[in-house]
Amino acid sequence: MNAESSASGLDLVRLRALTLDGVEARFPLQPGDRHLVAIGETVVRGAPLAERLREARTEVAAGPAGRSGVPGGWWQGPLARRPRARRTVQGELLFQSGGHWRIAAGDPTEPLEAPFGGIITDVRPGIDVRLRTDARALLAADVLGGPSSGRLHFLAGRDGHVRAAEIDVAGAGAVLVVGSTIDAEAITRARAVGVRGIVVASLGVKERREVAGSELRARAGVHGLPPFAVLVLEGAIARPIATPIMAILEAIEGRTVAIVSGPACLVFDATELDLPAVDGNLVRITAGPLAGLEGAWGGLAGPYRFTGGVVLEAGWVRMGSRDPVAVPLGDLERFA
Amino acid sequence: MTRAPRTLAVLDAGAATTSVSLLVRADGRWRLAGTLAGPAGTPEAALLGTLIARVRAADPELGAWPELRAGVLDAIPTLAARSRPPGLLLVLGASRRIVVDLESEAIRTGWRIRSASTESHDPREMTACALDPDVDAVLIGAGDPPGPDERRALEDLAALGGAVARRRPDLRMLIGPAIRARRAWTHAMADDPGDPDRIVEAPPPSGRRGTSHALRAVLDGLRWDPIDGRSNLRAVTASLAELLDLRVELLEVGFDGGARLLAEPGAAGSGPSCRGIVSAEGGLVPPEPDDDTVDSVLAWTTGSLDRHRMSDRLRDLRRHPWVDAAGDGARLRLAAVSAALTRLAALTPDLTGRPPADLTVIAGGAFATAPASAMVLGVADTIRRPGSTQLAWDHARLLGPIGTIEDADERRSLLADLVRDALVPLGSLVIASGIGGLRASGRRAGARSGRVSLEAGGSVTKRDLTPGELAFLDLPPGSHGEAHFEFSEPVRLGKRARRVRVPVAGGLAGVVLDLRDVPLNLPDRRDRRRSRLADWGAQAWPHDDR
Structure with a gap:
């Protein structure tokens, strides 16, 4: 426990881990899918791991x-x-x-390709294939579809909302960072023009269902579409991408990244890269009327009465030159 | 010489939040000095350190205790309960009917349930279900004897079970005797009965040789964990009933499950008894909230969220259950609690059919942030029985950890010291039914149907009663009194009578008089339903701005 953070009460704010050093990704198989690799085998990006049955x-x-x-x-x-x-x-x-x-x-089958290079650590027919890499990964909340890989490009800022008209063929083969939210139509269009992945802060249940439906239709087609995945960084309710996450994404822009679902993360091979350091005093508000805002930790406020007569443990958050604001500790997160 | 400890940290590490309490031994008994909770994952040492700093600041005498100095906190003995994830049970059967029978037993245990039958799934789909790494145990059952609808597929089911047992050596298997007896099972297992700790015999759900709760006991036994607070709620509820010599009902809603238990003190030399269920269905929000879950929560909300937005909110609540606990978030949380209590009530009709307990204890992290009167309203809305009960709240979440004390005498002794500190009195809930009959008898809406006189501490509060009314009468914690009801026609309030005297105890919410229908009859139209709920909620939520 850091003495300074302990004294200020910052330890009571939930610590969110941003990255992993080394990932073991799990690729689920269904009974009937045929694995094409063996334990201990080294594979490169794009190598076939298995053949999946479509019907x-x-x-x-x-x-x-x-x-x-x-x-x-x-x-x-x-x-x-x-x-x-x-x-x-x-x-x-x-x-x-x-x-x-x-x-x-x-029949017919479609290939499951390795989204990144690594070593096969486990193969269980009908259950999964596990692939390990020393590359780093940015942790996320959920992944829809995938696995997939492509070059990382930005389409919008951290609080962007991308609509279908903003997606064009220039994004083919890329993984696009689209900011806070994206329309279901935009995701469908992205898939159609060959975009390999979307990185978004939040995706509502309605959009998730539409994407899942689109995925089913694409798989049912005679000609299978290339792999595609949506990486959701936060959850369902719209909010901007956190600045420490944005800083990592900006640092790896243009590199080839992979989206995998188990664990939900964005894998990037940048062992030589010094990722931006996180300000230890930075806290982010994750819910309530100030959701998405960030500020500096100002110490514990103690039990504090909020709207609806609810008394919660709170902390002070300083945002710019304004007076500190009391925020429930549960609505705050810090980063590591 | 070693001195007996004077301090004890009590930790309840739930799936969503962690609560730390500090007990100190003063004047020969344990007392609660303070409590603090934080999101799951918050370092327990940080919570305890902050709590002790507050206790020291508030009480200089305690602050002088050497055990509470900053550098020696690690030496404080700890009584801990740690929540165990519910685990996913796959129920397989040779017909839809038997799967429903098995599910109805399994759902009353701490397991989350997924199911498949040979009538609804083909062998590949059933194998895929069983091979899913999320599945922790498989229950393959059959009737005793198997019904005609099962017999044709039993051989296939036994072979499938044997194949799964070989392919997933990490999986717990509960196999019914009718399956084990099949040749396909022994053939698939290569004549090896398997590890008896892993492959367990599952009693049939019903039938000549099946006792009604034998399967439930086996399923609960598989999940038993001596430090899981929820698993030990039966023990602590029974101890509480014995200690207070009262019938005690415990309603618990947590992140991954809930409980509804009714304990009665022993009589004629027998020990206390406890019945009821601990079920994953009683959890705040299931891992993947489906449309039914969304609708069940929407049914208790007064806001204007549509189904998609509610789905988003519930999904985020499941992901980060500690966030958004104020304002609208608090109301959403309590709507989810009401939905969970409704599910628990539906699973325990036998308890609902019994008279109300003398004391109803509300427990669980889901209630942690709700105002007292809103908590009482949540119980009144969902656990509806004519009669009266006193309500109390396990605000510091001490019951789970105390339940982990194996020795019953030791458990009761600690509980005896702490019961006044551990249970915050919320008040009394008095539910009268049969008032609808007054309305049906031709009285106009809003007409007076009776009168109540609340006598407490030398003062008398009188109030006219109208059918369908919900009223909160002030009676502070620690006060006791008597409510005299006089109705124009007989109603059910424990017994059927026109004049009834009910002893009541005060609390944070006072005395709640509930003359609404039993069971609660809400309008089908959403706007009218919301309006009705908002009217009742306005009395329960402080500073309601709706």
């Missing part, structure tokens, strides 16, 4: 003879002598019942 189903087949088959194993049936008459069943063995195997099969 999965359960097949019933005799399967491997005797007790040679194990659940989770891959099985390919004998080639048909008359292809037009019989199909060849291949897929993941699920279980054996009544002398026949249930097999997860399907």
Whole structure:
């Protein structure tokens, strides 16, 4: 415990970790998806990790003879002598019942590509593949879609609101930082013009549902679209991107970054880069009428009566030259 | 010579917030010196340090104690309860019917539930559900004996269970006897019964050999954690009932679960008993709030949020449950609490059917920031039984940690010292039903249907009563009195009568007289419903500007 922060009460303000040094990302698989890598294998960005089924189903087949088959194993049936008459069943063995195997099969497949280079640390058929890198990562709240990767570019400032008209083909292949919020239509358009990812402070439930629907439609199409992901830094209610996060994003602008969902983060390989230092006295208001504003910690205010007769532990926040404002401690965060 | 400790830190580390209290031993008994809470993740030492600094500043005598000097705080003994995440249970069955039966048992335990049946999911989908790393345990059950709708798919289900047990060695499995007996199970397990600590026999949910709560007991046993405050609420509620010699009901709403327990003191040499449930359904907001959750919270709100915005608010509340606790945020939180209490009440009709407890204790971090009268209103809205009960609030969140004390005598002894400090009196809640009958008998709305005289401390407060009324009468904490009700026609208030005398105790909210319908009958139209809720809320929320 830092003596100075302890004396001022700053320790009671929730500390938010911004970055991770080294990431082990998890890529979920479904039964029937076929992994193409093995534990300990080194992969580069773009290398195929697995083939995912787009239309999965359960097949019933005799399967491997005797007790040679194990659940989770891959099985390919004998080639048909008359292809037009019989199909060849291949897929993941699920279980054996009544002398026949249930097999997860399907077609067509789409590749799952590594969004960054690293070492495969675990492969569990039907469950996941884990990939480890020494690169750093910016932590976020949620990821929709993905994984994906591309060069990081800015489309708006920290409190921007991006609409569909602002998205064009210049963003193809890029991961765009769009500020505070973005329309669902803008996300759909971004995906259509080849943008690889969006970094946004907040995304409402309505937009999330529309993006999920758009994702389903894209996957159902005959020609699969390139990978795409939305990285949500904060939550559902609109607020600007915090300045320490913005400083990191600005420092890595133009570099290739990856968005992964487990853990939700933006991976960037910048081990040589000195990331901007965080002001230890900076606090950010995360909720209430002043949500999104930042200021300097002014000490504990003690139990304080707020609107609605609610008494909460509070701290003073100095914003510029104005008088300090009492803010509930729960509505404050600081950064590390 | 070692001296007995004179200070004790009590820690309740919840999933959303951490509460630290300081107990000091003075005049031969433990007393609560102060309490402080912060968001989960706040260093416990920082909370305790700040709390002790305040105690020292407020009480110079305590400030002189060497145990409370700044450099020796680590030496203060600590009684801690730490919340355990609820865990996700996947319920699998060979028919929708049996899955519903299994779910109805499992939902009354601390597990979050996900389910699938062979009628609704194909084998690949069911395997995918079981292989999901979020799933902590799988319950594969069947009727005893299996019903005709199950028999055809039992062999497949047993084979699927065996395959999952082999593929996920980290998974706890609860397997019903009808599944274990299948050849497909033993074949899939390669004739190995498996680790008995991991693969547990699950009693059937009902039937000739299934006792009604056997499955519930097994599920609760799997989650048992000696330092989990919620798991130990039964013990502390029973101790409280025994100590006070009262029937005590505990209503707890926390981040990941809640509880509704009713304890009764022992009689004729038997110990106290406790019934009720600890359920993940009683949590403030589930991890992924769906439309039903959003609607259930909207049903208790008076603001103009639409479904999408409410969904956004609940999602953020789930993500950061400590934020936005003032103003509109406090109202939203209490609406979510009311929705949680409604869910708990729906799961415990047996408790609702019993007479009200002598003392109702409100506990849990979800109540931490609400004004006292709003808390009482939340209970009155959702736990509705004709009769009267005294309400108290576990404001310092001491009950969970005290419940972790294994020895019943030691637990009761500490509780005896602390009960007055731990439980803040909120007042008395008196609910009378059958007033609707007065309205139906032709009286006009707003007409007087009775009268109450509240006698306390030598003064008498009289008030006319109207059907459907909710009234807050001042009666300060520590005061006791008697309320004399006289209605023009018989009503239900513990018993059915025209004249009823009810002992009442004062509290922060006073005496709350509730003549609304039992169960509460709210208008279907949203605007009218909000208007009705706002009228009642105006009495409960201080400085209401709506």
